[in-house]
Amino acid sequence: MFHPRHYTTCLLLLLFLLVLSDFSMSQSQSPWAAKKKRMKEKVRNMFYHAYDNYMTYAFPHDELKPISKTFTNSLSELGNLKLEHLPQDYNGSALTLIESLSSLVIMGNNTEFERAVLWLSENLTFDVDARINLFECNIRVLGGLVSAHLLLSDSSKKLLQGAYNNQLLVLAEDLGKRFLPAFNTPTGLPYAWINLKYGVMENETTETSTSGCGSLILEMGALSKMTGDPIYESVALRALRKLWSMQSSLKLFGTTLDVATGQWIEYSSGIGAGVDSFYEYLLKAHILFGKEDFWKMFHSAYVAAQKYFRHGAWYHEADMRTGRATYWQLTSLQAFWPGLQVLIGDVMAANSSHREFFHVWKRYGVLPERYLLDHQMIHPTEKYYPLRPELAESTFYLYQATKDPWYIEVGESIVNSLNLYTKVEGGFASIKDVTTMQLEDHQHSFFLAETCKYLYLLFDDSFVHDNNYVFTTEGHPLPVLRNWHEELPEAYVPTNWTFVKRQPRVSRISAMSLQVCPALNLKSGQHIESACHIPDARSDFRCLTDEDCGVDATTCRRRSCSMAGFCGLWLFR
Numbered sequence: 001m002f003h004p005r006h007y008t009t010c011l012l013l014l015l016f017l018l019v020l021s022d023f024s025m026s027q028s029q030s031p032w033a034a035k036k037k038r039m040k041e042k043v044r045n046m047f048y049h050a051y052d053n054y055m056t057y058a059f060p061h062d063e064l065k066p067i068s069k070t071f072t073n074s075l076s077e078l079g080n081l082k083l084e085h086l087p088q089d090y091n092g093s094a095l096t097l098i099e100s101l102s103s104l105v106i107m108g109n110n111t112e113f114e115r116a117v118l119w120l121s122e123n124l125t126f127d128v129d130a131r132i133n134l135f136e137c138n139i140r141v142l143g144g145l146v147s148a149h150l151l152l153s154d155s156s157k158k159l160l161q162g163a164y165n166n167q168l169l170v171l172a173e174d175l176g177k178r179f180l181p182a183f184n185t186p187t188g189l190p191y192a193w194i195n196l197k198y199g200v201m202e203n204e205t206t207e208t209s210t211s212g213c214g215s216l217i218l219e220m221g222a223l224s225k226m227t228g229d230p231i232y233e234s235v236a237l238r239a240l241r242k243l244w245s246m247q248s249s250l251k252l253f254g255t256t257l258d259v260a261t262g263q264w265i266e267y268s269s270g271i272g273a274g275v276d277s278f279y280e281y282l283l284k285a286h287i288l289f290g291k292e293d294f295w296k297m298f299h300s301a302y303v304a305a306q307k308y309f310r311h312g313a314w315y316h317e318a319d320m321r322t323g324r325a326t327y328w329q330l331t332s333l334q335a336f337w338p339g340l341q342v343l344i345g346d347v348m349a350a351n352s353s354h355r356e357f358f359h360v361w362k363r364y365g366v367l368p369e370r371y372l373l374d375h376q377m378i379h380p381t382e383k384y385y386p387l388r389p390e391l392a393e394s395t396f397y398l399y400q401a402t403k404d405p406w407y408i409e410v411g412e413s414i415v416n417s418l419n420l421y422t423k424v425e426g427g428f429a430s431i432k433d434v435t436t437m438q439l440e441d442h443q444h445s446f447f448l449a450e451t452c453k454y455l456y457l458l459f460d461d462s463f464v465h466d467n468n469y470v471f472t473t474e475g476h477p478l479p480v481l482r483n484w485h486e487e488l489p490e491a492y493v494p495t496n497w498t499f500v501k502r503q504p505r506v507s508r509i510s511a512m513s514l515q516v517c518p519a520l521n522l523k524s525g526q527h528i529e530s531a532c533h534i535p536d537a538r539s540d541f542r543c544l545t546d547e548d549c550g551v552d553a554t555t556c557r558r559r560s561c562s563m564a565g566f567c568g569l570w571l572f573r
Contacts, residue, residue, distance in 0.1 A: 032405050039412055040459040044107055046418065046428070047452040050443060053427040054096045060123070062095035066427030067441040074445075094124060098144035099449035102477055105151050105159060106453060106463045114160050117148065121167035126175050129197045134182050134190055135212040137175070139277075139474040140445060143219045145172040147476035149226065154479070169226055176223045176232050183235040188242050189213045189259040190235075206260040210253050210269070214243045215277035217285045218472050225484050243278075244297055251304035252320035253278065270309050270317035272331035277473040279305065280340055287343070288470045288478060290485030302344070306534050307550070313352040314373055328374040330360065332367045335390035336473075339397035347401050348557075354394050358410055365417050367391055368434045378435065385431040386442070387422060389450035389475065396458045411458045418451075450475035536567045543567045 050064075058064040058071035065072055074095065097116055104113040149168040152159055181199035182190040191200050192208035216236040224233035246262060247253055254264040255274040269275050279301055286294035308323040309315045315334055317327040335357045338350035361367045367388065370379035392414055399407035421437050422428045428447055432440040453475050457463065469477040534550035536543065542565055543549055549559035549567035559567045 032408060035408060035412070036459045039408070039415060040456060042415055042419075043452055043456045043459060046415070046423075047103060047107065047448060047456070049423070050427045050448055050452070051096075051100055054443070054448075057426060059097060060094040060119075062093055063445050064096065064427050064443040065441045066424050066429045066443045067439060069426040072442070074442075093126075093141060094120065095140060096443075096445040096448060098141055098148075099445040099474070101144055101148040102151060102475075103448055103453045103456075105148075105157070106477075107456060110159050113148075117152070117160065117164075117168065120145075120171065124171055126171070126178055126196050129195065131193055131195045131201065133212075134179060134192055134194050135209070135215060138179065138216050138219050139472060139476075140449070142172055142175050142179075142223070143472045143474050143476040144449070145169075145175070146219055146222050146226070147472070147478055150222070150479055151477070172223055173227055173229075176220060179220070180231070180235065183239065185259045187259055187262040188235070188238040189257070189262065190216070190239055191259055206258050207256055207265060208259055209256050209274040210243065211274055211277045213239045213257075213259065215281045215473060216240075217281055218288060218470070218478065221285065221289060222478055222484075225481075247301075248320040250308060250320065250323050251300050252308060252318070252323070253301075254320050264320070267320050268317050268326040269320050270327075270331075270334070271305055271315050271337050272317075272334040276333050276336060280336065280473055283340060283343060284470045284472075288480060288484065303534050306349075307537070311547075313356045315353070316373065328372065329379065330357070330371040330373055332369050332385070332388050333390060335367065335388075335394055337394070339390075339394035342394075342397040342401045346551075347398070349551075350394070350398060351402075354391075354398055357391055357394070358413075361391060361417070362413065364434045365421055365437070366431060366434055383433045383435060384440065385434050386440075386444055387418070387428060387430055387447040387451055389446060389454055392451055392454040392458070393471075393475070396454045399458055400461065400464075408458070411455055415455060446474060541567045 053066060054064040057069040061071035061073050063072050063074045101113060101116060104116065145168045149172060151157060152164050152168065178196050179194065182194045185191065189208065190213050191204055192212050193204055195201050217240055220232040220236040224230050242262065253269055253275060255266040255269050257264050271279065282294055282298035282301060286298060308318045314330065315337065316325050318325050338354040341350035357367065360371055366385040368378045369384050370382035372379055395407050395410050418428065422431060427443045429439040430442045430444065432438045468480040470480060471477055536550045536559065537548040543561035546560045549561055552559055552569055557569055559569060561567055
């Protein structure tokens with residue numbers, strides 16, 4: 001028989017052990033909490049060093065030249081337009097200020113945010129004779145204005161002392177209207193370049209990229225939701241669907257195409273420059289707008305990318321027609337991919353690729369623009385690092401998914417490298433050659449819009465604690481709103497310039513909407529496909545190498561090829 005006194009003694013001992021365990025846990029966690037707090041302040045200082053120098057030496061022009069402490073109107077230069085071809089009174093679009101709006105909110109500086117909003121409301125105009133890149137202007141300027149308007153519309157944040165009368169939305173809609181002539185093509189695919197005052201110029205190039213015409217739906221779709229005018233969403237969606245119809249039999253896409261003929265120009269493709277945000281926006285459009293078509297397109301494209309581009313932890317480029325590898329190279333823009341994989345639950349694959357990117361970062365101190373995998377060397381002409389955010393972005397997402405403190409260490413390493421190699425008296429400079437750390441006199445606006453933002457969120461994620469946001473490819477947060485998952489009452493149809501009523505939308509469950517990984521069988525008998533599932537190359541599961549095998553739908557583990565020539569989970573982990 002168990003004596004009550006023994007019971008009391010055991011209970012006290014158990015309570016003591018629990019208290020000791022809780023104390024030990026708090027002690028073990030406190031260094032990480034202290035490090036996160038310290039690193040947050042370090043990133044905040046980085047942001048304001050860049051921001052204050054921009055405001056001192058470059059505002060209201062587009063971007064800062066931190067070494068010479070002057071400015072550049074880079075949004076126009078993206079169209080290869082020399083400054084002397086601009087109107088004499090053109091002072092830029094205050095690009096860096098627009099790009100910094102949501103970062104100011106995230107860092108809690110409502111006073112500076114309000115000053116910026118008031119200045120833009122009173123001074124910003126798009127009625128200028130300037131040729132700009134549609135894609136860049138969409139993700140940077142339109143995205144910045146739309147995001148800031150939505151933050152201002154959130155009454156719980158109380159970002160302005162006075163009344164807000166939709167001034168940023170008015171500016172965003174004015175810009176959106178100036179985009180529309182770019183879509184007036186035989187295919188519905190937009191021109192890459194447009195003049196803000198006069199529209200598409202005579203003899204304008206018809207060449208554009210997959211990202212350029214397939215990454216407009218978030219910003220323009222949000223503009224339609226906010227204004228009630230479906231035309232912005234419609235033209236972006238029409239372009240996206242036309243692009244989707246141009247996929248190869250392998251469900252791959254090229255890199256560049258002709259908007260007049262709808263023919264591919266460059267057949268080699270991957271997950272990097274020219275294509276990256278196309279994949280990103282398929283998934284994020286599904287999250288933001290709730291349309292099942294976006295998920296189906298993304299899942300199909302993702303499976304094809306994993307099948308034809310992936311080689312171990314790396315991703316090479318391949319010919320969209322044959323699937324054969326074309327270029328064995330890592331590009332810095334590919335570093336966004338692990339973050340995208342986190343959003344669909346493919347965390348193991350994300351972690352694997354992320355570690356390889358960070359290995360290259362550690363080797364050179366920063367991430368070179370292009371690294372030749374087959375030669376294990378930097379590309380001889382693309383040695384630069386323009387303060388890109390993609391590795392920091394994926395680090396933030398992976399930490400959110402795993403809470404593994406190793407990612408805090410990665411973030412600290414990134415911060416230390418940026419301060420060591422790129423910080424100058426007048427801001428943060430790009431690196432022209434990562435082998436010598438020679439600097440270039442340019443502080444890109446995305447350094448404030450994305451690089452500093454994702455690093456700050458890594459160490460302090462309070463901004464996303466109680467709210468669901470989709471971050472655009474330029475790092476501008478768009479809230480996931482329930483009423484945006486409802487169809488607009490009318491849809492604009494550019495082909496016949498009429499309005500038609502849409503059929504009632506049937507809400508269907510997907511792996512993404514339920515965040516399913518692995519697969520799920522419902523009581524109703526419905527089978528929900530796993531978000532991480534990649535089918536084998538052959539329906540009979542036969543294989544010659546591991547590359548013919550996919551990812552198991554139940555365990556989300558990579559399948560391998562047996563000696564007998566069949567795909568399966570032969571390798572135990």
